[in-house]
Every structure is written in structure tokens, then in C-alpha cells.
Amino acid sequence: MELGLHLTNYAMNAPADRIGPGLAEVVRTAEDSGFAAIAVGDHLWQSPWLGRVEQNVLEAYSTLSFIAAHTSKVALTAIVSGVHYRHPAMLAKLVTTVDVLSGGRAWLGIGAGTSTGDVEGYGLPFPPLGERFEMLEEALEVCLRMWGETEDPFAGKHFRVNRPLNAPQSVRRPHPPILIGGDGEKRTLPLVARYADVCSLRPGPELPRKIELLHRLCADIGRDPAEIRKTCVFVFDVGQRGEKVDQLLGALKMLADNGIDMVIGRVEGVDEVAPLEVIGREIIPVVAEFG
Template structure:
């Protein structure tokens, strides 16, 4: 099992003046501690279960560029971009830029999006859910076309691109990894089977069912189910001095038993740095040998 770090909250005790230096220390510590990836939410306002909208929230791709400069090995991604935030041609260019400047470590994390409050607040168009799913499908097609180097016009229902040129081309070949977030059984998991290198799910007891649905979508389109990395969002709470490590390792065993291969989690009080170091020293080695276990009986 691999562990990824997500940083969803930037409201730290030292305030904005030291936010950059604190984030750099977090990134360097996580990179050296063995986290497989470092990600940030792609939100413009803080989301409800983490705090009020007025709390500090950094723009995702600018932050990933900063993280790239302060790391050397971890994958870099949003968890995840709302498809309606950015035009797909510009999104492909943005992820490509991150990939080139990080030496081939960029992933595209993407989903249908949901936060109407921040979209309305900043004047970002927020179409109905059905339209956002159409945008998601076309965005994935456009990104893959641009990463193939195909400059022919793209004519979709949602987007039209006269010349989808992508220069420089991504270092990652055949393209930066694609992770689709969400657990909708009819649309989201179908898009995972068709386009994605990874799925990102919620850590609920119905994970085996969701993965079985994904397996069915893979069979329907002739995709090898085992090619898709199964990830789940989570929180890593090791306690004040590591007293909760054993409990955390047990919960990660539980996720592996349901078929999860990579856990992408926030670290409680990450700004203290010590919790990150504890995860690196005690948790990552403890779960490194865990292998996801299929529970579908196949």
C-alpha cells in the first residue's frame, strides 16, 4: 500500500506571513518521508466540513508549482479539479507545464465538481450536473488528444478547439496520469473505466461494491481492471506523539482488505511537522507490504 498526502487546510497558527515557508517545510518533509504523492484540493473557498469559506485557501495549480520546486520525487496532483473551473485546453496546458517543470511528476486529478457557492461567488459558470458530466467526458478526450500530439480540430457538444496544440509536450508518456474522483456508479465509474489510470473513492463500507461496479464497467469496454489504481481519501491522525499509530495502521489494513491500493490523506496538525515525520517513520513502513485484497470472490 502507498500513502499520499493531501493538504486541504492552510489556516495555520502563524498566519499568511509564514504560510509559504511552512508549506515548503511540509512538502520537503513529506517528500523525504516517503509519501507517494502530494496533493491539494482544487477549491477557491474553504469547504464546509473543514471551516468557513473565509478561511485561507490557496489556488491549486499555483500551489502545485510551488510544491514541485520544493520536492524531487512525489507525484503532484489536485484532489480533485472541478471540470467547470477551467477550459480543457488550458487545463491540459497547465498540467503539462507542471509535468515538464517537475520532471514528469504531474497527475490530472479531476471530477464533475460540486461547490456552487464558490463558483457563484467568483463568477465561475456552474452548469447543471448533467452538463458537467458531458464537460468531463469531453475534457478527458481533449486532454488525451493534446497529450498524443494530435492537433486536429476537436468538435464536441461542449467544447470546440480549432488547433489543440500542446508544446512543450508532457514528459510523462504516454501522458500524465489521470485520476477521476467520485463514486457515482453510472457515470463517474464508467468514465474511470474508459479514461482513467486511477479512481478516488470515499472510505466507506460499500467500497467493495463500488469496485465491483468499476470491474463491470471495465469488462463492458474491454479494459483491464487491474490497470486502474484504486485510491481512497482519508485522514491520518497519529495523535500528539504517535499514540494513535496502531489504530491508524489497523484502519489502513481495513482499506487494503476492501481493495484499496493507495490512500490519500490529510495529516492532522500537519503544520507541526512532527505528525508527518511519525507517518514516515512508523506508518509508511508498516503498510508498505499490504496488498489490496479483492472481496468480490473473483
Template sequence: MDFGLHIADFTFAGGPSQLGPALAAHVRNAEGSGIRRITVMDHFWQLPGIGPEDHEMLEAYATLGFLVAHTDKVLLHTLVSGVIYREPALLAKQVTTLDVLSGGRVGLGIGAAWNEQESRGLGFRFPPVAERFRQLEETIQICLQMWSDSEEPYEGAIWQLERTLNSPQSVSRPHPYLLIGGGGERKTLRLVAQYADACNLSYGPQTAHKLDVLRGHCEAVGRDYDDVEKTAMIGIDPSTTWEDIAARARELADLGFTATYVFSVGIREPERVVEVIAGAIGELG
């Protein structure tokens, strides 16, 4: 089981003036403790359930660039990017740039977006769900074409690109790590089966069922189910112990998951988050 640190809360002790040094120390500590992946949210306001909307939230791709400069080995990506926030070619170029500058350590996590309040608050168009899923599939197709040897035009229902030139090309081949987040059974998991290297699911009573649905979609498109990496996300709070994390990771491993991203709520000391994840890593060997 790989463990990832998902940084969902930037309200660290010390406040915004010390956030840069604190974040750099946090990710160096995580990497040195055996954590193999680090991810950030792609939001502009803090999410309900984690903190008030006006708590600190950093823009995802600027933050990933900062993390590239302060790590050496970990895989980095968003968990996950809302498809409505960026034009597809710009998103492909951003991920490519970070992948090149990191030596092949940056991937793309993507989803259909859901936070209407945040989007309308900041002026992002928030289309109906069917259109967002059309955007999601076309964005994935454009990214994969830009990461290929093709410079041919792309003609979609939403986007038309005259030349899909992407230079420099990504270091990761055949393309950067591609994860699709969400458990929607009819659309999201079909897109995972058709395009993605990995899925990301919330852990709960429906998790095993979601995997069965994914297996069915893989069979329908002729994809080996085992080729899709299964990843999950779990939350911790100040009362969580490393034994709690290890126990949950064992349950996930029994279902076929190979990576667990851990995010924290209400823990303002980043070293505490790394400490409990490191304890679970040590327990599981």
C-alpha cells in the same frame, strides 16, 4: 501501499505571512519521510467539515508550481480539479507545463465539481449535473488528444478546438497520470473505466460495492479491471495515531487499493501530520 499527503488545510501555525516557508518545509519533510505523493484541493474557499470558509485556501495550480520547486521525487496533482473552473485546453496546458518542469511528476486529478455555494460566490457558472458530466468527458477527451501526437480539430457538443497543438509535449508518456475522483456509479465510474489511470473513492461501507460497479464498467468497455489503480482518501485529527492509519491502510489493501491519501483536520502543526503518516509507513514496511 503508497501513502500520499493531501494538503486540505493551509491554516498553519504562523499565519499567512509564514505560509510559504512552512509549506516548503512541510513538503520537503513529507518527501524525506517516505511519502510518495502530494496533492492539493482545487477549491477557493475552505470546505465545511475542515474549517470555516474564510480560512486560508491557495489556488491549486499556482500551489502545484510551488511544490514542484520544493520537491524532487513525489507525484503531484490535484485531488481533484473541478471541471467547471478552467477551459479544457488551458487545463491541459497547465498540467503539461508542470509535468515538463518537474521532469514528469505532475498528473491530473479531475471531477465533475460540486461546490455550488463557492462557485456562485466567486462567479463561476455552475451548470446542472448532466451538463457538468458532459463537460467532464469532453475535458478528458481534449486533454488526452492534446497529450497525443494529434493536432486534429476537436468537435464536441460543448467545446470546439480548431487545432490541438501542445508544445512542449508532456514528459510523462503516453500522458500524465490521470485520476478521476468520485464514486458515482452510473457516470463517474464509467468514465474511470473508459479513460482513467486511477479512481479515488471515500472509504466506507459502500466501498466494496463501488469497486464491483467499477469492475462491471471495465468489463463493459473491454478494460482490464486490474489496470485501474484504486486510491482512497482518509482523514485524521489530533487524536489519530499512526496505528490507526496503518489499520485503515490494511483494510484498504485487502480490497485492492494501492494508495491512500491522508488529509488532516484541526492539526495546525504540519510536522505532526507527517509524523503519524511516517509511523504508518514504518509499520507497514
């Protein structure tokens, strides 16, 4: 099992001119500590489930480019970009840019999307969920067209691309890994089986059944489910002095036993960087042995 770091806030109470230096220290420490990936949320306001909407939030792809400049090994992704935020050709261009500038480390993280109040606040479009799922499948087709070998146009119900020119092309070929967020059984998991290289599932008692269903969906279309890396989001809380290490290890072992390959977690107290160092010393070497 590998661990990834999920960044969801940025020095909540810091002045703006301290956010960049603080973030650079956090991501360098995470990479040095052995984290395999760094993910950022893709919202314009803070999630009300994580704090106050007024707390500091940075735009996802500008932030990933910044992180790329301060790291050299970790994979870089959004968890996940709602399909309603950007035209998919622009999204593919953004991910390609991060991939090129990072030397081939970008993933496309995409999903049907939610709102933190930002879309309503900014007057952005937010179609009904069923329509967003239609948009999601079209967006995946557009992104693959952008990363393809031809420039055949795409015309769908929601998106149109007359010439999917993408220069430079991504370093990772045939395309950056595609992560689809969510584990809905009727719409999301069938898209995962067809398009995804990575999935993001919710931890909990339903996890084994969701993975079993994904395996069946893959079998139905003749795909090896082992081609899809199974991830989930979590909270890494090792305590102020590492007193919760054993508790976290137990939770991660259960996820590994249920088929999870990578856990991407928010780290309590990440701005202090010390918890990252504890995870690097006492958690990552252990979970690397989990089968």
C-alpha cells in the same frame, strides 16, 4: 499500499508571508518521510466541511508548481479539479506545465465538481450536474487530444478546440496519469473504466461493491482493471504523541484488504510537521507490506 498527503488548508491563522515557508517545510518533510504523492484541493474558498470559508486557500496549480520546486520524487495532483473551473485545453496546459517543471510527476485530477460557495461568490459558471458530466467526458477527450500525436481539432457540445497545440509536451508519455474523482455508478465509474489511470473512491461499506462494479465495467470494454490504481481519501490522525498509530494502521489494513492501492489523507496537525515524521517512521513502512 502507498500513502499520499492531501493538503486542504495552509497555515490557517498565519500571515500571508509565512504560508510559503511553512508549506515548503511540510512538503519536504512529507517527501522525506516516504509519502508517495502530494495532492491539493482545487477550490478558491475553504470547504465548509473543513472549516470556515474565510480560511486560507491557495490556487491549486500555482501551489503544485511551488511544491514541485521543493520536492523531487512525489507525484503531484489536484483532488480534484472541477470541470467547470477551467477550459480543458487550459487545464491540460497547466498539468503539462507542472509535469515538465517537476520532471514527469504530475497527474491530471478531474471530476464533475462541487462548489464551496466560491463559484457563486465569484460569479463563475456552475451548470447543473448532468451538464457537468457531459462537460467532464468532453474535457477528458480534449486533454487526450492535447497530449496526442496530432493536432486534430475537437468540437463538442460544450468545448471547442481548433488547434490542440501543446508545446512542450508532457514528460510522462503518452500523458500524465488521469485521476477521476468520485464513485457514482451511473456516470462516474463508467468514465473511470474508459479513461482513468487512477480512481478516487470513498471509503466505507460500499467500497468492495464499487470496486467489483468497476471491474465489471472494465471487462465490458476489454480493459484490465489492474491498470487502474485504486485510491481513496482519508484522515490520518496519529494523535499528539503517536498514541493513535495502531488505530490508523487497522483502518489502513481494512482499506488494503478491500483493494485500495493508495490512501491520500489529510494529516491532523500537519503544520507542525511532527505527525508527518511519525507516519514516516511507524505507518509507511508497515503499510508498504500490505497486499
